[in-house]
Amino acid sequence: MENYAKIANTGKYRVVIVGGGFAGIELAKSLRDADVQVVLIDKQNYHTFQPLLYQVATAGVEADSIVHPFRKIFAGQKNFYFRLAEVAHVDTEEQVVETSIGLIKYDYLVIATGATANFFGNEQMEQNAISMKSLNDATELRNTILYNFEQALQTDEVEQHNSLLDYVIVGGGPTGVELAGALSELRKHVLPKDYKELNFKEMDIYLIQSGPQLLKGMSEEASQKALEYLEDFGVKVWLNRRVQSYDGYTATLDTGETLITRTLIWAAGVTGNPIPGIRKESLLRGNQLKVDVYNRVDGYDNVFAIGDIAAMLTEEHPRGYPMLAQPALQQGRLLGKNLKSLIVGKPLEPFEYDDKGSMATVGRNHAVADLKLLNKEYKTQGFFAWLIWMFIHLISVVGFRNRLVVLMNWMWSYFTYDTGNRLIVGRKHVNIPMEETVSHKTME
CATH class of the missing domain: 3.50.50.60 (FAD/NAD(P)-binding domain)
Structure with missing residues (x-):
C-alpha cells in the first residue's frame, strides 16, 4: 500500500x-x-518577508517581525490546507x-x-561565505557579526584583529547595497556604544561589484547616487572586480588583490x-x-x-x-x-507585467527610487525616496502585529540611534579557528 x-x-x-x-x-x-x-x-511553517532579511542580520528588526505562520495567514480560508x-x-x-x-x-x-x-559552482565559496536567502542566514550573520566583535576584544595580533573587524560584501544589487549601508550605520552609531574598547576606525566595509555600476537594472542616476551615499558613509566600493576564491580568511580577487576577513557575505546572484x-x-x-x-x-x-x-x-x-x-x-x-x-472551461488571460519600478535604501534618510505610475517614470533620491521605501515595505509586511513591531523598531532606531536586540542566539557561521590560521598580508 x-x-x-x-x-x-x-x-x-x-x-x-x-x-x-x-x-x-x-x-x-x-x-x-x-x-x-x-x-x-x-x-517551513511560516512566510518570510525577504526584503527585510538584511535588517534582521544587522539587528535593525527582530526576526519574528518579518515572518508570519501560514496557518495564521489563511485561518479564515476554508478550502486551504497546509502541510509542513x-x-x-x-x-x-x-x-x-x-x-x-x-x-x-x-x-x-x-x-x-x-x-x-548561486555560487556559480564555487564549492569553497559556498562553504565559507554567508548568503542572505533565509531567516536562518540572517540570524547566522547577525550572530557572526556580534561574535566577531567579542573575539576581537581577545586578540592583540593586528592581522587577526582586523580580520574580525572587516567585512566583504560580494554583489552590488539591492541586498548588497542595503547591507553595506546598514553595516556602516552600525559602525557609526551602535557598535561603539557596545564595544567601547574597540577602535571602529579600523572596521572596513568592502562592497565588491563585478560590473561597472551598482544596482544593475535601475537608472544611471540611482546607481550613481547609491555609490555616492555609500562612499560618504565610508564604504569602500570596488567596481569591475570579481571575488574568485575565499577560504574563510583570505578573499582573492581576479585582479590579484586580496582582502583578509572572517566574514564574506554573498549577495552576487x-x-x-x-x-x-x-x-x-x-x-x-x-x-x-x-x-x-x-x-x-x-x-x-x-x-x-x-x-x-x-x-x-x-x-x-x-x-x-x-x-x-x-x-x-x-x-x-x-x-x-x-x-x-x-x-x-473559460479562456485564460495572458500575463502582462505591470512594472511599478524598483528602489533601494542605503541608510538613514538615504534611498534611491525609480517609480512607474500611470505610464510615467519618476526618479527620486534622498529623504523622500527613503520615506517611500519605508512606506512600501511596511505595508507589504504580512500581519498587522508585524507591521506595528517593524514600525516601532524603525522609530526607536531613528530617534535613539540604536537598534533592536543584539543577541547571539542560535548558530554562528563556522570558520577556520583563529589558532589554525596562517599569516597573511592584506593588499589594499
Whole structure:
C-alpha cells in the first residue's frame, strides 16, 4: 500500500502549491472563493518577508517581525490546507508529489519554490561565505557579526584583529547595497556604544561589484547616487572586480588583490530551485522553468510555475522577468484567476507585467527610487525616496502585529540611534579557528 499523506479528500479539484513565498501565498489567497482544494507545501511553517532579511542580520528588526505562520495567514480560508514537508520528487504522469510526509496527489501543480544563492559552482565559496536567502542566514550573520566583535576584544595580533573587524560584501544589487549601508550605520552609531574598547576606525566595509555600476537594472542616476551615499558613509566600493576564491580568511580577487576577513557575505546572484522530476527540456540556464504566458511549464498541461522559479521569455524581457516581489505577486494573482477559468472551461488571460519600478535604501534618510505610475517614470533620491521605501515595505509586511513591531523598531532606531536586540542566539557561521590560521598580508 502506497504511503499517502493524510489530507481530506473533498471531492474537488486539488491545487497543490509548492513554496510559500510571495507568489505561493498570493496564489493561495486568490483561490479563496474558488471551488477547489488548496494544499500548500513548505519546509517551513511560516512566510518570510525577504526584503527585510538584511535588517534582521544587522539587528535593525527582530526576526519574528518579518515572518508570519501560514496557518495564521489563511485561518479564515476554508478550502486551504497546509502541510509542513520537504518535496523530494514529482511524478507528473501519476500526478503525485513525493514528500517527506508521504505522497500527495494533485490535479494542478504549481511550483513556487523561488530561488537560492548561486555560487556559480564555487564549492569553497559556498562553504565559507554567508548568503542572505533565509531567516536562518540572517540570524547566522547577525550572530557572526556580534561574535566577531567579542573575539576581537581577545586578540592583540593586528592581522587577526582586523580580520574580525572587516567585512566583504560580494554583489552590488539591492541586498548588497542595503547591507553595506546598514553595516556602516552600525559602525557609526551602535557598535561603539557596545564595544567601547574597540577602535571602529579600523572596521572596513568592502562592497565588491563585478560590473561597472551598482544596482544593475535601475537608472544611471540611482546607481550613481547609491555609490555616492555609500562612499560618504565610508564604504569602500570596488567596481569591475570579481571575488574568485575565499577560504574563510583570505578573499582573492581576479585582479590579484586580496582582502583578509572572517566574514564574506554573498549577495552576487541567485539560481532557481526546481523540483526533481520535471523534464530537463523545461529547465533553462539558471535552473528556471520555462513557462508560457499563462505560467504553464513548457511540456505540461497541468503544471505551472510562478515567481523566481519561472522564466517567461518575452521580447521585452528575453531572460524572463526580474526576480522581484512584484512579478511574483502579479503572477500568483493572475494564475489564481486563470485556474478558476480553466476549471469551468473559460479562456485564460495572458500575463502582462505591470512594472511599478524598483528602489533601494542605503541608510538613514538615504534611498534611491525609480517609480512607474500611470505610464510615467519618476526618479527620486534622498529623504523622500527613503520615506517611500519605508512606506512600501511596511505595508507589504504580512500581519498587522508585524507591521506595528517593524514600525516601532524603525522609530526607536531613528530617534535613539540604536537598534533592536543584539543577541547571539542560535548558530554562528563556522570558520577556520583563529589558532589554525596562517599569516597573511592584506593588499589594499
